Amino acid sequence: MAKRIDAFGVSAFYGSFKAIDSISMTIEPKTVTALIGPSGCGKSTFLRTINRMHEVVPGARVEGRLTVDEQNIYDRDVDVTAVRRMIGMVFQRPNPFPTMSVYDNVVAGLRLAGVRGRSTLDDACERALRRANLWTEVSTRLNRPGGSLSGGQQQRLCIARAIAVEPEVLLMDEPCSALDPISTRAVEDLIGELRGDYTIVIVTHNMQQAARVSDRTAFFAIDSTGEPGRLVEYDETSRIFSSPRVKKTEDYIAGRFG
Amino acid sequence: MTTVTGTVVPRRDLRPRRLPSWSPALVAALAATVAVLAVRLGGLLGGGWALTTVVAVALFLTGLGTASRLVEGARSARDRVATALVYSAFTLALLPLVSVAATLVARGVSRLDGTFFSHSMRNITAFDSAGGAYHAIVGTVEQVGIAVMITVPLGVAAAVYVVEYGRGGLARAIQFVVDVMTGVPSIVAGLFVLAFWVLVVTPVINDGRPGYSGFAAALALSVLMLPTVTRSTEEMLRLVPATLREGAYALGIAKWKTVARVVLPAARGGIVTGVMLAIARAAGETAPVLLVAGGNPAINFNPFRDSQASLSLFIYDQAGLASKYGPPRAWTAALTLVALVLALTVAAKLLSRRTRLPR
Numbered sequence: 001m002a003k004r005i006d007a008f009g010v011s012a013f014y015g016s017f018k019a020i021d022s023i024s025m026t027i028e029p030k031t032v033t034a035l036i037g038p039s040g041c042g043k044s045t046f047l048r049t050i051n052r053m054h055e056v057v058p059g060a061r062v063e064g065r066l067t068v069d070e071q072n073i074y075d076r077d078v079d080v081t082a083v084r085r086m087i088g089m090v091f092q093r094p095n096p097f098p099t100m101s102v103y104d105n106v107v108a109g110l111r112l113a114g115v116r117g118r119s120t121l122d123d124a125c126e127r128a129l130r131r132a133n134l135w136t137e138v139s140t141r142l143n144r145p146g147g148s149l150s151g152g153q154q155q156r157l158c159i160a161r162a163i164a165v166e167p168e169v170l171l172m173d174e175p176c177s178a179l180d181p182i183s184t185r186a187v188e189d190l191i192g193e194l195r196g197d198y199t200i201v202i203v204t205h206n207m208q209q210a211a212r213v214s215d216r217t218a219f220f221a222i223d224s225t226g227e228p229g230r231l232v233e234y235d236e237t238s239r240i241f242s243s244p245r246v247k248k249t250e251d252y253i254a255g256r257f258g
Numbered sequence: 259m260t261t262v263t264g265t266v267v268p269r270r271d272l273r274p275r276r277l278p279s280w281s282p283a284l285v286a287a288l289a290a291t292v293a294v295l296a297v298r299l300g301g302l303l304g305g306g307w308a309l310t311t312v313v314a315v316a317l318f319l320t321g322l323g324t325a326s327r328l329v330e331g332a333r334s335a336r337d338r339v340a341t342a343l344v345y346s347a348f349t350l351a352l353l354p355l356v357s358v359a360a361t362l363v364a365r366g367v368s369r370l371d372g373t374f375f376s377h378s379m380r381n382i383t384a385f386d387s388a389g390g391a392y393h394a395i396v397g398t399v400e401q402v403g404i405a406v407m408i409t410v411p412l413g414v415a416a417a418v419y420v421v422e423y424g425r426g427g428l429a430r431a432i433q434f435v436v437d438v439m440t441g442v443p444s445i446v447a448g449l450f451v452l453a454f455w456v457l458v459v460t461p462v463i464n465d466g467r468p469g470y471s472g473f474a475a476a477l478a479l480s481v482l483m484l485p486t487v488t489r490s491t492e493e494m495l496r497l498v499p500a501t502l503r504e505g506a507y508a509l510g511i512a513k514w515k516t517v518a519r520v521v522l523p524a525a526r527g528g529i530v531t532g533v534m535l536a537i538a539r540a541a542g543e544t545a546p547v548l549l550v551a552g553g554n555p556a557i558n559f560n561p562f563r564d565s566q567a568s569l570s571l572f573i574y575d576q577a578g579l580a581s582k583y584g585p586p587r588a589w590t591a592a593l594t595l596v597a598l599v600l601a602l603t604v605a606a607k608l609l610s611r612r613t614r615l616p617r
Contacts, residue, residue: 056507058425085510095501099523109509112519158505165509 003068003086003168003199004029005050010064011228012045012054019045021228022064025218032191032200034210034237037220038252042229043203046220047171050201051087052080068169085113088167092174094154096146096161103142105157109165124164132160133190152183159190163198170194172202176209188213207253211241219249277329282322282338289317315346359596366593369586375594379555379572384581391591393557394572397472398595400561401551401568402541404476405483410533412480413487414522420488421495422517433492439485447481448546456550470552472561475568478546483536490532494525530610538599544570569595 005027012020020042027033035043048054049062052073065072073083096105104111106128107121115121125142129135134156138149146157155175162170172191176184191200191213204210210217218234233240233249244250251257293314296302303309319342327335374390382389416436420429451474460469498521506516522529547553552565553575569591576588 051508053504053508056504081510081512083510084508089508091501091505091508093501095499095505097502097505097520097524099520099526108506108519109511112506112509112511112515161505161509 005169005199005201006067007046007049008065008067010046010049010062010066012042012049012062013060014057015059018228020049020220021230023231025231025234027199027201028216029199030196031215032195032202032213034214034217035201035203035220036205036207036210036217036252037229037232038222038257039205040225040229041220041222043218043220044173045229047173047201047203048089050169050171051084051089053084053089081113085109085165086167087169087171088162088165089171090155090159090162090173090175093178094151094158096149096154096157098145098147100146101143102138102146102149102157105146106160106164108161113165128160128164131163131190131194132156133186133193134160150183152179152186155179155183155187156190159187163194167198169199169201172200174203174205177205184209207241211237217241219244219246219252221248221252274331274334275329276334277326281325282342285321285325286318289321290314292317318342362589362593362596365586365589367590369590370593374587374590378557379567380557382555384579384584387583389583389587391569391572391587391594393554394567394569394591395594395598396557396559397475397547397551397554397561397566397568398541398570398598400559401472401476401479401547401566402537404473404561405479405540406533406537408476408480409483409487409536413484414491414529416484416488417491417495418517418522421492422513422521436485436488439481440489442481442485444478444482444543445545445549448478448549450481451475451478451546452549469563470550470565471563472551472558472566472568474550475547475566476561478550479540479543482543482546483540486536486539487529487532490535491525491529494528494532495521497528498524527610530606534603534606537602541595541599542570544568544574547571548574569598 007023007025007027009022009024010020011018011022023042023046035047037043045054049066052062054060054062062074064074066074068083068086072078097108100108103125106125107115110121110124115124126135126139129138134153137153138144138157141148146154149157155178159170159175176187179187188209191202194200195215202210202213214237216235217237217240219232219240220229221232222229233244233246235245240249241253244253248257293310297310297313298305298307303313319339322342323335323339326338373388374392375395376392377388377390378393379389379391380393416432420432423429424432455477456468456470456474460471460474461467463469502520502524503516506520507513511520547568548571551568551571553571554565554567558564558566573588573591573595576584576591579585
């Protein structure tokens with residue numbers, strides 16, 4: 001059920017500023033792909049072009065083609081909400097809806113898409129929370145506000161919320177950067193369990209994390225301040241971390257720059 | 259004493275000298291005594307109570323400041339004086355509020371009886387002891403209620419457009435017009451509805467006669483409430499974090515549903531506060547009601563037909579009567595109006611409390 005993603009010359013702009021320049025890469029289905037690179041290199045921007053979240057920012061636009069199973073998601077007649085339902089996203093900071101309970105948070109995507117029926121929603125809620133390894137912790141407090149959980153639980157709640165709408169691709173924008181090591185471990189274990197069913201793309205600043213969870217790694221960089229970010233090297237994770245082809249990648253991984 | 263390579267480093271005292279805890283009370287008592295002796299009994303500055311208080315506060319501030327400076331040092335002295343000033347300002351700000359409330363209760367209780375809340379002023383002259391404000395309460399509740407029904411959807415919709423959808427010219431124009439409307443005097447709002455609705459529109463459906471009505475008053479109040487509701491809703495929507503909207507978009511939720519089910523609920527507490535401020539302002543307006551509802555001593559439940567009274571208009575009428583029965587009725591009506599707005603505010607706060615954004 002997971003999807004293959006192909007980017008062909010994707011450039012993204014904020015107003016007149018070009019944030020990423022002509023990225024072309026293929027993301028294989030049912031793998032975990034990590035995007036690494038120094039701050040401001042455009043990895044988050046590229047991630048947000050994959051489910052058309054980039055254009056939410058006023059003045060932002062995208063050029064190029066990005067296909068999911070051979071359909072260009074930037075075609076004029078594409079329904080943005082359908083794209084985003086197929087390609088879910090988890091953000092850097094947990095963002096549960098503050099006015100909703102844990103239960104309502106998980107089923108929000110389904111309910112607001114028009115899914116009715118108590119038992120359908122109950123099943124979907126339990127399934128998503130179990131997948132997110134959160135069910136045992138929150139099953140007795142489904143009616144508590146989403147914001148009452150701890151930070152790590154909130155992030156797993158957001159993952160449950162994202163997978164409840166049954167997407168085929170899951171984008172994660174530094175999902176562990178606001179979490180402590182134990183919660184990070186929980187989220188990483190979760191990524192490992194989800195890998196067989198979903199295509200996962202994860203942005204991370206933590207290179208050990210990229211090495212631990214991903215199958216393939218893409219290294220992004222900018223040549224100098226004000227220049228757009230570009231894809232420097234993209235290969236099997238083991239290869240990137242052991243014998244990268246490009247000097248710049250090697251320097252970054254060895255901690256010599258960035 | 260510790261010695262470091264021969265030089266003596268003095269021990270830093272982490273527990274400086276402090277004035278005893280009863281000293282502010284002592285200084286206050288002394289200042290009050292001196293002020294009363296000099297001003298009240300000595301006749302200095304005319305000997306009035308107000309100036310006595312001012313002198314006492316000034317003496318207290320200088321006395322405490324000096325004592326603290328001598329014993330505790332300059333920083334503590336500034337701290338004590340600043341603290342005392344803040345408390346004085348707080349008391350000063352609270353004074354008019356307490357005074358208004360106390361006066362209202364003291365003067366309003368004389369007619370706080372069953373007749374007042376069950377009878378109108380029909381066939382009651384200035385020299386009759388009975389009479390009540392039932393008709394005026396009905397008028398205020400209906401007029402403000404209709405005005406809320408008009409302004410809340412309109413104001414919230416305008417704010418949602420400006421914040422969530424508006425790009426460029428139209429949104430800026432709406433914001434500008436709303437800002438200008440905030441400054442419209444209530445009498446102008448009343449004249450607008452008089453000239454437009456009462457004298458031009460209603461005669462067409464009313465056999466050529468102008469239609470004074472509670473609804474016309476509600477229209478005028480709406481003109482006054484709309485900018486308050488729109489502005490406060492705008493500000494509240496801007497406070498909703500962008501991450502919440504993005505979280506909803508990323509689930510494939512359409513934009514209008516995101517606004518209706520995620521953004522507006524998150525801003526509900528603040529929106530309710532804005533609506534309550536608008537209600538409080540509108541409920542006290544007299545001029546527009548006088549112009550377009552006309553006032554009516556009898557009970558009129560129908561806001562769309564014939565003149566209607568309101569509490570503020572009732573206060574205006576009764577307070578001006580040269581009799582011993584009019585002014586007490588006005589005081590009780592004023593007390594009723596304040597109680598009404600207070601009850602509404604408390605109810606609205608309780609209803610919207612559970613949806614406050616967590617930090």
